[in-house]
Amino acid sequence: MEKKELYKNKQVLEIEASGYEVLPGLIEIFLDALFDKRSGKSKRIMALIPKQYFDERGKLFTSKYCNILGVVHYVANMTDNFAIDTFRLLKGISIGGY
Incomplete structure (x- = not known):
């Protein structure tokens, strides 16, 4: 499949659009x-974020800026599918485990 065709693939376009x-x-x-x-x-919701995105004890930083970075870092590291699944779950579009 050529590169041009890959980016016109319906599934790829749907994932990009949902992003x-x-x-x-x-x-x-x-x-x-x-x-x-x-x-x-x-x-x-905050309990869903792994402790590695906060201070060395897994607690919130004292700095708002560092906490925001932790949240953004967590979301940025999500795979496409995990991000979509998490969004659906948090918006109530799907229910975990069902």
Whole structure:
């Protein structure tokens, strides 16, 4: 398959198009949760982020900037499929385990 044809493949185009909603959506969901630490929903969403994206104890940094970097780093490291699955889960489009 030629390179030109690969980028016209319907599945590739659908994944790319969904990325315009998924990535900003994930950033918004996680940042909203980061800055609303009191709600149960926010606590559950933040618990989804592996501890490696925060300080050496796996806790939030004291710096807002470093916490934002942790969230963005987490989302940036997601594979396409994982990002889409996570977005669907957090938006209630699909339910985990079903």
